[in-house]
Amino acid sequence: MSDIEAVTGVVNLSEGDPGLVDEIKELGGEELLECIQCAKCAAACPMVLAGFSFFNKRVIHAILLGLRDPLLDDSSIWACQSCNRCTEVCPREVNPFEIIQAMRRVAIREFALPTLSIEGLKSLYDTGHAVYLAGAGNTRAKVGLPEKPYSTVANPKALKELQAIIRQTALADLGIIPMDESDVTDTCEV
Ligand code: SF4
């Protein structure tokens, strides 16, 4: 039986990690135990429509069962769109979005990140955008837009400030992405 089948089918609770609940509470999912599995959050979640194995309600359920490895082996938690619909509809103020973010923090501690997420973090550091189309200048010009948006990517001072902040976060300790200040001058000409 695969890990996903373990979640959707029979679960051996003796293999669960009882420490996962406390870890999630410590990392921002304080209201985890308030969840009554009513599924209102799932009804509002685009991850369900996209067919991901785990989505808000199921992530919470898996955490409560201590299913650390199935969650880390699956990329679903990285598909959350941060739309916060789940937070709006939850009758128990669980804030499922924050629980998914907490699970991401657990994953980062264990270097269980998909490649795309690492690329997104590098882009965030280099430009201030998790997704930035560096070659879109001509296309933007055709529709009357400046080559670069009015954001950190066109403002070296703001980008330097952002990078200084990022270098003070846990991301710097992890060493997942290069954090060279010289990147600022390479990527940002106004
Ligand atoms: S997080 Fe809230 S909306 Fe989602 S299942 Fe739990 S109680 Fe229901």
Ligand code: SF4
């Ligand atoms: S914030 Fe994430 S988990 Fe919540 S509804 Fe949006 S995509 Fe789903």
